[in-house]
Amino acid sequence: MxxxxxxxxxxxxxxxxxxxxxxxxxxxxxxxxxxxxxxxAKRGLAIFDFLLRLAAIAVTIGAASVMYTAEETLPFFTQFLQFQAGYDDLPAFQYFVIAVAVVASYLVLSLPFSIVSIVRPHAVAPRLILLICDTLVVTLNTSAAAAAASITYLAHNGNQSTNWLPICQQFGDFCQNVSTAVVADSIAILFFIVLIIISAIALKRH
Amino acid sequence: MxxxxxxxxxxxxxxxxxxxxxxxxxxxxxxxxxxxxxxxAKRGLAIFDFLLRLAAIAVTIGAASVMYTAEETLPFFTQFLQFQAGYDDLPAFQYFVIAVAVVASYLVLSLPFSIVSIVRPHAVAPRLILLICDTLVVTLNTSAAAAAASITYLAHNGNQSTNWLPICQQFGDFCQNVSTAVVADSIAILFFIVLIIISAIALKRH
Structure with a gap:
């Protein structure tokens, strides 16, 4: 039988x-x-994805808060004027704070999808959703970092042609904090690229 | 019967x-x-991918050349100085021209892979290569557009806190050309996002 x-x-x-x-x-x-x-293999990828997201949350929250708290008041002032620099003096830095905060919030909200990918490694839908949203968010993150970076460059070096003078000689600490935030956010961009590649490989192995 | x-x-x-x-x-x-x-369905996606790449090539070459040729000489000059603005006066605009030219070259080089996807709709490797390279290049493109956009914003509005004066009152045509280039490149970013989503869906349907 x-x-x-x-x-x-x-x-x-x-x-x-x-x-x-x-x-x-x-x-x-x-x-x-x-x-x-x-x-x-898929579960391994999903766990790596989850850990990368945690790291990216830490980095983006760090970048946003360093930029948010970057402030410097010079120790001298005139009768009418106190010399002070903060992130809200420059629109590019305001955009950076808002955009990176949005990115960090997105990363927190994406954690459940990442957990679903760990629990059910063969589920295609959460992977595809993560890949598409990651792609949208990485452009937001890159635009914030690049806009802030170009203004930071200008603050450091100034520009002779347009007669924009560098402000970092006066506001050294402010510039250093801002630069730190930009570099931290650039690391988050690398994390995002790895996240997208992970999602693509996981989709391929379906 | x-x-x-x-x-x-x-x-x-x-x-x-x-x-x-x-x-x-x-x-x-x-x-x-x-x-x-x-x-x-896959072949349809691949053909759409190919057409989008052609459109993106046109848009990026247009953006890079508009930025490259953006130049304005004011009709008055002093004994020592002629007032002139060009893309090479600002590092962010130089970066824009170089980065967008690289993006356009990449798009031309990616066309054969897109054609392979049309001829062999079930091949996974070209799709995955395209997705990963598109992801890398879209960050390059976004950073170029955002850096140029933040400088363009500054040129239009200036910044009171840092005493950077707007230059667009003098160099109106230059600013308009530069803004056009930034907007065109932003459209190319949208094309790239659609390209990445197409690749992801094509990988999923494997």
């Missing part, structure tokens, strides 16, 4: 081999082993 | 529904049709 059922089992794949559906045969034959090992 | 064949057709799915391998059954039964229609 058992032998009979075995011959039926073996016979079935061989007839299928003649048909063109090669993948279906493989999936049936190697079945559980292949699914399990692929699931392991 | 026709009626009989209809009853058989209706009967078959109801027995198979009892078994758990719903997808395998579908693949076996619809077999060739399913593969062909998926191939068709």
């Amino acid at each position: 058992a032998k009979e059922s075995t011959t039926i089992d073996v016979g079935e794949p061989s007839t299928v081999t003649k048909s063109s559906s090669h993948v279906v045969k493989d999936a049936k034959k190697k079945g559980f082993v292949a699914v399990a090992s692929r699931g392991g | 026709a009626k009989e064949s209809t009853t058989i057709d209706v009967g078959e799915p109801s027995t198979v529904t009892k078994s758990s391998s719903h997808v395998v059954k579908d693949a076996k039964k619809k077999g060739f049709v399913a593969v062909a229609s998926r191939g068709g």
Whole structure:
């Protein structure tokens, strides 16, 4: 009885081999082993994804708060004027704070999807959602970092042609904080690129 | 006769529904049709991808050349000084020209991979390569656009806190050209986001 059922089992794949559906045969034959090992690799990727997101949250919150608290008041003042520099003096830095805060919030909200990918490594929908949203958010993050970086460059070096004088000689600490925030956010961009590549590879292995 | 064949057709799915391998059954039964229609959908996506790349090439070359040729000489001059503004007066605009030219070159080089995706819609490797490279290049493109945009904003509005005066009152045409280039490049960023989403969906349907 058992032998009979075995011959039926073996016979079935061989007839299928003649048909063109090669993948279906493989999936049936190697079945559980292949699914399990692929699931392991996918779960590994998903765990790495989750850890990267945690790191990116830390980096973006750090960048946004360093920029937000960057402020310097010079120790001398005239009757009418106190010399002070803050992130809200320059629109590019305001944009940086808002955009990076949005990115950090998005990363927190994306954690559940990342957890779903760990629990169910073969689910395609959360992966695709993460990839598309990551792509949108990385452009937001890059634009914030680049806008702030170009203003920071100007603050350091000034520009002779347009007669914009550097302000970092006066506001050294402010410029240093701002530069730190920009560099931290650039690291977050690298994290995002790795996250997108992970999602793409996980989708491919489906 | 026709009626009989209809009853058989209706009967078959109801027995198979009892078994758990719903997808395998579908693949076996619809077999060739399913593969062909998926191939068709993928090919459609690949053709759309190719056309988007052509449009993005046009837009990025346009943006880079508008920025490169943006130049204005004021009709008055002193003994020592002629008032002139060009893209090479501001590092952010120089970066824009170089980065967008690199992006346009990348897009031209990516066309063969896009053509391979049209000819062989089920090939995974070119899709994955395109997705990863597109992700890298979209950050380059976004950084160029954002850096130039923040300087353009400054040129239009100036900044009172840092005493950077607007230059667009003098160099109106220059500012307009520069703004055009930034807007065109922003459209290219949208194209890139769509390209990445297309690649992700094509990978998913594998």
